[in-house]
Amino acid sequence: MSFFSWAWDWITTSANWSGSGSIPQQLLAHLGYSGLPFLIAAVIALPLGVAAGHTGRGGAAVASLANVWRAIPTLGLLVMLVVLLGFSPLTWLLPLVVLAIPPILVNSYEGVAGVDRDVRDAAKGAGMTTVQQVLHVELPIALPLILVGLRTAAVFVVATATIAAYIGLGGLGRFIIDGLASNEYGPVAGGALLVVILAVLVLILFAVISRLTVPAGLRKQGRPE
């Protein structure tokens, strides 16, 4: 049997759709486990990235942070916190927030720092205050890149929240970890497929958001060439 037939058989078994620890319940839990760290990361990283991009300071720090960040194994960070803190909310929040911050930070920095000099000068020349320059000129122009950063972070968090089940939390990873432990491939494949579907839905959601929010004149710019 292939991955898909295992996954499909398991997902379409009606018993898996009701009761405690059912698919809908774990799906909701998964959204919670990924949504909260994503929001926290956005609240921290977006203002920082925009501020750094606006002032043009801290570019080197942002770039090297992005590099080191990819090297951090989330699983390692997670088990380290389990051993140090036990099962507190910080234990699962911290690794996911750490995971989500750099893409948001780097892209919002790059987006705002990359705004054309002439455009900035024009905004200043038209008498805009700093806040107006940032909100009405730099942010809209940087929006395509900012959305790429938010999308990357959201996808990473949704994907990685799976590992949180390893330390005993709920979410779709529960099916995977429990299935692996009891040598049942059905829930393992089914859980994995559901995570993939969720991640792809996040991609689609961001495609729709960018379609709706990016100014028409900039749409071409968001794409390569």
Added chain:
Amino acid sequence: MIWSWIPGNGALIWQLTYENAYLGVVPALIGLVISLPLGVAAARWRWVQPPVLTVVNVIYAIPALALFIALIPSLGLTDTNVVVALTLYSLCVITPNVAAGLRAVPPPVRQAATAMGFGAARRLLTVELPLAGPVIIAGLRVAVVSGISLASVGQLIGVASLGYLFIDGEQRSFPTEIYTGLVLVIALALACDLVLIGVRRVLTPWGALS
């Protein structure tokens, strides 16, 4: 932190580090080889680019653990499983860079090569690819660094890597082992990154085209 644990388990640690390096670096190199023709096609024919980028984005959205699992029926719980999965990710990172690097080659450079009598293949190999080199290597660096870090997740399906130190350390509530794993994964990734920076300096001293 119990320092004496580290020399006491030197052989194990060394073996796991080697495994982890293998699982991180080999997929990136295979990915590079496959990405070159894909990226060349994407740069050359405009219509190839959007479908390639979409596929790449979707593959990159698949969690590593899910991808390892999806490959179990065909590849089992083997090194090959992790290598294939990480190769797919590295394609996602390197292919767009190959295409972007080639597109950034200024038309006058291309025209000059043509005027000197270079055919399409020779122009690609001796002019365009070398100029795209820094951007391609930048993609390779991302693939290697994230590959080394992701390889540790392979431990969850039983493929040995430094991830063993995480799982074992957690089960035994032994922080020293986890710290050792964390430090080694990050150090290994950064060391490989430095090597690639060196390779870029030697191979393409001209730096990236803006």
